Amino acid sequence: MTYDPTDLDDDLDPGAVPGPDDEPTAAERARARSFAELLDKVVAGRAPAAMPAEDRALIEVATVIRAASGAVELSAARRASIVEEALHRAVDKAPPAPGNVVSIASRRAKAPWVIAAITSAVAIAAILALFLRPAPRAAAPTTTAAAPTLPQHLRSRPADPLIGEISRARSGDAAARIDAIFADRLDGFRELSFGGP
Amino acid sequence: MAFEAATASELEEEQRLIERAQRGHLDAMRPILDRYAQPLYATVILPRLGDAATAEDVLRDTMMTAVEKIQRFTWQGKSIYPWLRQIAINKVFDVHRHTKRTRRLADALAHEVPEDSGVEDGADHALIADQERRSHRDRIDATMAEIPERYRLAIQLRLVEELPREDCAARMDVAIGTFDVLLFRAVRAFRKKFGDRS
Numbered sequence: 278m279t280y281d282p283t284d285l286d287d288d289l290d291p292g293a294v295p296g297p298d299d300e301p302t303a304a305e306r307a308r309a310r311s312f313a314e315l316l317d318k319v320v321a322g323r324a325p326a327a328m329p330a331e332d333r334a335l336i337e338v339a340t341v342i343r344a345a346s347g348a349v350e351l352s353a354a355r356r357a358s359i360v361e362e363a364l365h366r367a368v369d370k371a372p373p374a375p376g377n378v379v380s381i382a383s384r385r386a387k388a389p390w391v392i393a394a395i396t397s398a399v400a401i402a403a404i405l406a407l408f409l410r411p412a413p414r415a416a417a418p419t420t421t422a423a424a425p426t427l428p429q430h431l432r433s434r435p436a437d438p439l440i441g442e443i444s445r446a447r448s449g450d451a452a453a454r455i456d457a458i459f460a461d462r463l464d465g466f467r468e469l470s471f472g473g474p
Numbered sequence: 475m476a477f478e479a480a481t482a483s484e485l486e487e488e489q490r491l492i493e494r495a496q497r498g499h500l501d502a503m504r505p506i507l508d509r510y511a512q513p514l515y516a517t518v519i520l521p522r523l524g525d526a527a528t529a530e531d532v533l534r535d536t537m538m539t540a541v542e543k544i545q546r547f548t549w550q551g552k553s554i555y556p557w558l559r560q561i562a563i564n565k566v567f568d569v570h571r572h573t574k575r576t577r578r579l580a581d582a583l584a585h586e587v588p589e590d591s592g593v594e595d596g597a598d599h600a601l602i603a604d605q606e607r608r609s610h611r612d613r614i615d616a617t618m619a620e621i622p623e624r625y626r627l628a629i630q631l632r633l634v635e636e637l638p639r640e641d642c643a644a645r646m647d648v649a650i651g652t653f654d655v656l657l658f659r660a661v662r663a664f665r666k667k668f669g670d671r672s
Contacts, residue, residue, distance in 0.1 A: 294663040297624040301655045309658035310651065313639055320636060324526060335658075337524025338665040339633055344521040345610035346634045351530075356511045359530060360504060363537035368500050370542060446505060 290331060361449040388459070395466065402470075431465045485553060492554060495544045503544065507537050510555055513603040514562050521610045522566045532569060536562040555599030613668075620667045625660035632657055 295301070301309070312335060318324055319336055320343075328336065343349050351359075436458050443454070487505075494502035511533060519536070520529040539561050540554075547557055618626050624646070631642040643653035 290662055290665065294659050294666065297622050297656060297659070305658070306651060306655060309654040312658050312661075313654040316632070316657075317639070319526075326527070333525070335661045335665060338668060339661055340524040340526065341521050341610075341668075342614055342629060342633045342664070343636070344516060344524075345607065345614050347516070347607065348634070348636055349516060349520055349526070351512055351515045351533075355530070356508065356515075359534050360507045360511060360537060363507065363534045364500065364504060364541060366534075367538045367541035370538075446508070 290334065357449055391463075395463075398470070431469055436461075485551075488554060489549050492544065492547065492549060495541070496547075500541055500544070503537075503541050506554060507540070510558055510599060511537070513555070513599055514558060517603045517606045517610070518559050518562045519566055521606075522563070523569060528569060532562065532565045535565050539565070553599050555602060559602065617664055617668045621660065621663045624656060625663050628653065628656040628660040629664060 295305075312332060315325075315328065315332055315336065316339060319340065324336070340349065439457060439461055440454050491502045491506055514536060515529060515533050519532050520526065523529045523532065536558065540558055543561075547554060618629065627646060628642065631637050631645055632639065637645070639650055639653060639657075642657070643650040646653055646656070648656070
């Protein structure tokens with residue numbers, strides 16, 4: 278028995294579908310097994326990126342059936358990743374507005390140059406200090422007790438007060454937190470090096 | 475999976491976030507996008523595309539467009555979900571227009587007018603998502619009714635109940651190789667009929 282001999286208009290699967298009781302050929306058995314194994318991977322969430330067009334067409338139909346049955350869900354991690362990516366892309370494309378979210382990408386683009394400039398300045402200052410320092414005195418008293426105490430905001434310190442508790446909803450926004458810490462530390466460096474922010 | 479209906483306080487919170495986003499604080503859209511990502515993906519995009527990777531791309535594009543065009547949204551006392559859903563459906567149509575490989579699915583979708591939500595205007599996202607899932611289910615059941623019973627059973631066991639192949643074969647009292655052939659033919663037969671459902 279042939280299932281539907283009139284339905285011959287499909288370029289991806291032009292042949293008629295045999296009936297359930299028709300004996301399969303060896304080629305059809307191999308093809309069916311290959312499809313079943315591919316479907317196993319898709320159901321397990323390991324769908325290969327590339328597959329033959331004929332297989333893809335059948336996998337799409339299988340996925341539509343599974344989706345309508347409520348069998349397909351987006352994992353929480355994947356959902357968060359998609360939301361973050363969409364927000365970042367949209368924010369980068371949005372025109373500047375007062376109080377708008379600051380584009381992290383633009384800061385990132387400048388960051389390597391800023392870091393390189395600061396590193397060079399620190400290296401030059403260190404070399405100059407090495408050559409220009411006064412000669413050591415013979416019996417210099419210990420200076421530990423006399424060392425000036427820097428204010429808290431210029432010393433090494435934890436970033437917790439700056440960042441605060443990280444809520445689950447903002448857990449993916451690490452770049453903004455790094456930017457905030459970087460800006461805070463840079464202010465301290467400027468104050469120490471140049472006498473002001 | 476049934477989605478939970480929005481409470482009045484959730485709608486108020488949604489309105490507050492949207493107004494904040496419309497004042498330029500686009501970050502305020504994050505909780506809204508997070509809340510509606512799953513129903514958009516599972517009931518709007520994936521059932522119309524059938525490809526998980528493409529569906530994720532469309533979901534991301536939908537969200538980007540929503541954030542970019544949030545100024546155009548007018549709060550009318552109901553959830554933003556129908557607006558997001560309409561953006562998603564338009565994106566799905568764009569994909570079907572640009573790719574030829576999903577012709578059968580595109581044919582099956584041809585009767586759906588993008589502007590037609592198929593649900594009441596005031597319905598919230600949970601009701602819309604459930605109605606949409608029922609609508610997909612009805613179309614699939616109607617197609618299933620047109621294929622031989624053994625094919626229906628193969629699809630039911632493997633794709634709806636998601637039983638392992640070995641269990642499906644045991645339930646149908648056939649060897650696993652025979653079940654593979656039945657499922658392969660069943661999906662082919664379903665596909666050939668699905669495009670005719672419009």
